[in-house]
Amino acid sequence: KIWNGVNCFRSNNRVRYLTISHDNNLRSKFPLSIGNLPYLESIFFYHLPNLTGPIPIEPISKLIKLKTLTISSTGMSGTIPDFPVQMKNLFNLDLSSNHFxxxxxxxxxKLPKLEMIYFNNNKLTGSIPSSYGYFNNKNLPSLLLSDNQxxxxxxxxLARLNTTVIALSYNKFEGDASMLFGSNKATREIHISHNLFKFDLGNVELSKSMTxxxxxxxxxxGKFPVGIExxxxxxxxxxxxxxxxxxxGNMHIFGVNSFFHNRCLCG
Structure with missing residues (x-):
C-alpha cells in the first residue's frame, strides 16, 4: 500500500518506506517514534529546511532492517553518530547538504553492507579515520566528503579501498593522495580539487575504468600519468x-581551462 509517502508491505501492512520531502512548512525535530517501525527499510527526508536538531541514534538503531537512510537538504545539525553494527543491512547513508x-x-x-556514503556539503572537521580503509568487503562504490572543513x-x-567515485574537493586536505589511484581498482571518478595535496601525478597508475x-x-x-588520454x-x-x-585519445576535447596556471606545461 502507498499513501502520502508511506509504503507498506502487502502481507502485514507494516511500514516499509517513509518519504517526506519538499515541505517548507514542516517545523519539527526528527521523530523519535520512528523507532516503533521495526520493518522500515528506507527513510527519505529531503529538502526540509525546518527539520532541525541532531540525529537521534537510539530510535534509529532499532531499525535493524534499514537499508537506506537519507537526510538531505534539511536544517539538521549536531554530530554524525557512529551507527551500531546491528544495523547490518544499511547500504546507503546519505547525510548530504545539512549542518552536521x-x-x-x-x-x-563495521557495517558489512555499507556501499554509499554521502556526507558532502556539511561542516565536518578533522581527518579521515584510518578505519575507512578497512570496510569489510573493501568495496565502497561512493565516498563523497566534498564541501566540508x-x-x-x-x-x-585508503590504498585498500576500492571506490567507484571518491569526492574530497573543497576541504583542507594536504600531502599525498596517490593512494587513491591504482590500475587494479574499479575507480571511475576522482574529485580532489581545492585542497593542499602535493604529490607526483606522473607516478600514479590510472584505473582502466577512469572517466x-x-x-x-x-x-x-610531475608529468601526466600513462593513460590520461x-x-x-x-x-x-x-x-x-x-x-x-x-x-x-580524448585530449582534443579539453580546452585551455583544463591545464591553465601550471608551472611549465606545453603542447
Missing part, C-alpha cells in the same frame, strides 16, 4: 605540473 559538524564517525567500516593527511589505508579526474587547485607536480573529463589547472600535454 564534528568529526567523521570512525566505526562505519576536513583537513590533515589521508590515511595510507573523470579533477585535481585542480592543489600543489600537484583515455578519460572523458579532466582538470589539472592551478597546480605545479610540467612537461608535454599528451595528444591522442
Amino acid at each position: 559538524s564534528g568529526s567523521l564517525p570512525p566505526s562505519l567500516y 576536513l583537513s590533515g593527511r589521508l590515511p595510507l589505508s 573523470t579526474l579533477d585535481v585542480s587547485h592543489n600543489q600537484i607536480y 583515455n578519460i572523458s573529463w579532466l582538470n589539472v589547472s592551478y597546480n605545479r605540473m610540467c612537461g608535454k600535454i599528451p595528444k591522442g
Whole structure:
C-alpha cells in the first residue's frame, strides 16, 4: 500500500518506506517514534529546511532492517553518530547538504553492507579515520566528503579501498593522495580539487575504468600519468605540473581551462 509517502508491505501492512520531502512548512525535530517501525527499510527526508536538531541514534538503531537512510537538504545539525553494527543491512547513508559538524564517525567500516556514503556539503572537521580503509568487503562504490572543513593527511589505508567515485574537493586536505589511484581498482571518478595535496601525478597508475579526474587547485607536480588520454573529463589547472600535454585519445576535447596556471606545461 502507498499513501502520502508511506509504503507498506502487502502481507502485514507494516511500514516499509517513509518519504517526506519538499515541505517548507514542516517545523519539527526528527521523530523519535520512528523507532516503533521495526520493518522500515528506507527513510527519505529531503529538502526540509525546518527539520532541525541532531540525529537521534537510539530510535534509529532499532531499525535493524534499514537499508537506506537519507537526510538531505534539511536544517539538521549536531554530530554524525557512529551507527551500531546491528544495523547490518544499511547500504546507503546519505547525510548530504545539512549542518552536521564534528568529526567523521570512525566505526562505519563495521557495517558489512555499507556501499554509499554521502556526507558532502556539511561542516565536518578533522581527518579521515584510518578505519575507512578497512570496510569489510573493501568495496565502497561512493565516498563523497566534498564541501566540508576536513583537513590533515589521508590515511595510507585508503590504498585498500576500492571506490567507484571518491569526492574530497573543497576541504583542507594536504600531502599525498596517490593512494587513491591504482590500475587494479574499479575507480571511475576522482574529485580532489581545492585542497593542499602535493604529490607526483606522473607516478600514479590510472584505473582502466577512469572517466573523470579533477585535481585542480592543489600543489600537484610531475608529468601526466600513462593513460590520461583515455578519460572523458579532466582538470589539472592551478597546480605545479610540467612537461608535454599528451595528444591522442580524448585530449582534443579539453580546452585551455583544463591545464591553465601550471608551472611549465606545453603542447
